[in-house]
Amino acid sequence: MAELPATPLLDDLEKGPWPSFVTEIKNAALHKDSCKDLLGQLERSYREKIGHWKHGGIVGVLGYGGGVIGRYSDLPKEFPGIAHFHTLRINQPSGWFYTSKALRDICDLWEEHGSGLTNMHGSTGDIILLGTTTDELEPTFKALTDVGFDIGGSGSDVRTPSCCVGPARCEWACYDTLKVCYQLTMDYQDEIHRPMFPYKFKFKMSGCPNDCVASIARSDMSIIGTWRDDIQQDDAAVKEYADKGLNIQRDVVGNCPGQCMEWDGEKLTIDNDLCRRCMHCINAMPKALAPGKDRGATILLGSKAPIVEGALLSSVLIPFLKIDNEEDFKDLQALVEEIWEVWGEEGKNRERVGEFIQRVGMANFLEAIGLEPVAEMVAHPRENPYVFYNQGDDEEEDK
Amino acid sequence: MSEFTMEIDGVSLPLDEDGFLQEPDLWNEKVAQAFAAPEGIEGELTEEHWNVINYLREYYLKNQIAPMIRRLCKETGCNIKKIYELFPSGPAKGACKLAGLPKPTGCV
Numbered sequence: 160m161a162e163l164p165a166t167p168l169l170d171d172l173e174k175g176p177w178p179s180f181v182t183e184i185k186n187a188a189l190h191k192d193s194c195k196d197l198l199g200q201l202e203r204s205y206r207e208k209i210g211h212w213k214h215g216g217i218v219g220v221l222g223y224g225g226g227v228i229g230r231y232s233d234l235p236k237e238f239p240g241i242a243h244f245h246t247l248r249i250n251q252p253s254g255w256f257y258t259s260k261a262l263r264d265i266c267d268l269w270e271e272h273g274s275g276l277t278n279m280h281g282s283t284g285d286i287i288l289l290g291t292t293t294d295e296l297e298p299t300f301k302a303l304t305d306v307g308f309d310i311g312g313s314g315s316d317v318r319t320p321s322c323c324v325g326p327a328r329c330e331w332a333c334y335d336t337l338k339v340c341y342q343l344t345m346d347y348q349d350e351i352h353r354p355m356f357p358y359k360f361k362f363k364m365s366g367c368p369n370d371c372v373a374s375i376a377r378s379d380m381s382i383i384g385t386w387r388d389d390i391q392q393d394d395a396a397v398k399e400y401a402d403k404g405l406n407i408q409r410d411v412v413g414n415c416p417g418q419c420m421e422w423d424g425e426k427l428t429i430d431n432d433l434c435r436r437c438m439h440c441i442n443a444m445p446k447a448l449a450p451g452k453d454r455g456a457t458i459l460l461g462s463k464a465p466i467v468e469g470a471l472l473s474s475v476l477i478p479f480l481k482i483d484n485e486e487d488f489k490d491l492q493a494l495v496e497e498i499w500e501v502w503g504e505e506g507k508n509r510e511r512v513g514e515f516i517q518r519v520g521m522a523n524f525l526e527a528i529g530l531e532p533v534a535e536m537v538a539h540p541r542e543n544p545y546v547f548y549n550q551g552d553d554e555e556e557d558k
Numbered sequence: 559m560s561e562f563t564m565e566i567d568g569v570s571l572p573l574d575e576d577g578f579l580q581e582p583d584l585w586n587e588k589v590a591q592a593f594a595a596p597e598g599i600e601g602e603l604t605e606e607h608w609n610v611i612n613y614l615r616e617y618y619l620k621n622q623i624a625p626m627i628r629r630l631c632k633e634t635g636c637n638i639k640k641i642y643e644l645f646p647s648g649p650a651k652g653a654c655k656l657a658g659l660p661k662p663t664g665c666v
């Protein structure tokens with residue numbers, strides 16, 4: 160096989176103690192011509208400060224409208240190995256649990272049918288298989304389904320739902336994120352594979368307000384675990400943290416956004432009515448504090464990254480929902496489907512649900528989906544974006 | 559000139575790299591039939607296919623853009639599953655291509 164192209168700019172990215180994607184592509188390039196051309200084109204892009212991928216191809220596998228993203232080099236003569244270099248999104252398992260055999264199966268089939276390069280995982284949560292030709296799409300799809308995997312979402316469909324590791328490994332989980340993720344994935348196969356929305360719709364599930372999958376910033380519907388009773392508190396363990404040198408006043412009480420904690424040097428008192436369920440104190444003293452026992456989730460709607468319009472964070476739609484059993488789950492799905500109906504019918508092309516709500520107004524949106532407005536529908540705790548107070552009114556109340 | 563072409567009745571039709579017709583005006587029913595097999599449709603196009611194809615063409619000629627899928631389903635009376643049954647590669651890659659629309663960007 161011919162030598163690797165000279166890549167002085169890319170080589171810079173191999174310096175330092177960190178893993179480097181350049182090193183990985185070089186390894187792959189030893190036995191894949193496509194990866195050699197990938198290095199060549201990327202070096203050229205760095206030199207010219209111009210991307211050399213053409214925008215937006217339409218490729219796919221039969222029966223599916225999403226999950227394959229067309230990539231073509233705009234320099235196919237110079238870099239024939241990446242004239243086609245399509246990306247496949249593969250539906251990851253809930254919480255990203257694999258057996259080593261499953262990972263080997265994916266790597267083996269991708270060596271055979273594509274570049275062998277993977278991205279575990281993309282920001283969507285999917286397994287990303289980088290780089291293959293149009294002819295290899297169907298064979299790759301077949302090989303994937305043979306080992307029990309399926310393609311994920313892309314385009315204007317339900318994107319592959321993703322969740323935090325939840326109760327599988329984490330004691331803070333307030334609901335079964337893995338189960339909800341799995342169930343949404345199975346129930347919305349049609350919506351995942353056959354795009355028919357104005358734009359994409361993402362579900363992300365986090366088991367507690369630590370929000371390890373950043374659902375509040377990266378999903379149209381964020382399902383974030385919370386509790387509605389009191390924080391569980393072990394006074395002896397609190398004392399132990401103090402004895403071991405934790406500055407409870409400064410580092411726990413002082414940083415409580417609800418300003419609802421008191422520490423007298425002996426005993427910690429939490430005014431749970433004012434607690435914002437932010438997890439700070441629990442994270443600081445995990446052996447002493449824990450989320451309450453009456454656990455469920457807050458459903459938030461509308462976040463997105465700044466692509467067509469600016470960035471949005473999700474805001475609260477349902478302050479507290481139990482999702483423990485089938486019935487609870489049906490309630491959630493009924494709400495989801497109502498939202499899809501309204502947004503699908505009235506939404507403009509490439510308008511995310513959050514932008515749609517901004518355009519039509521929250522009050523109209525709530526009416527359309529048949530939800531009563533309540534005071535807890537907030538963008539931030541204790542700040543209601545839909546009710547405005549005058550400074551004077553506030554002072555009146557304080558008196 | 560395009561590197562990809564298709565020959566129909568001695569006329570050479572330029573295509574883009576995904577096989578979409580570059581010039582919608584060059585479309586005719588033979589073109590649609592010629593596109594069918596590579597998009598996974600066996601044999602002759604049926605009335606149900608033509609129903610979708612004709613709707614797409616009419617909408618496109620009027621609006622210079624492909625309709626949103628929801629609309630396509632409503633107007634043709636085919637739900638999304640049916641559309642994929644008729645056009646296994648989907649409404650965008652399949653149906654729009656057969657209807658001679660240029661490659662849809664983002665919608666359908």
Ligand code: SF4
Pocket residue numbers: 323324325326329330331332333365366367368369370371372
């Ligand atoms: S979001 Fe909460 S429950 Fe999920 S992994 Fe993070 S800390 Fe644990």
Ligand code: SF4
Pocket residue numbers: 414415416417418419420429433434435436437438439440441
């Ligand atoms: S969870 Fe947050 S708001 Fe509630 S008591 Fe702890 S630090 Fe304060």
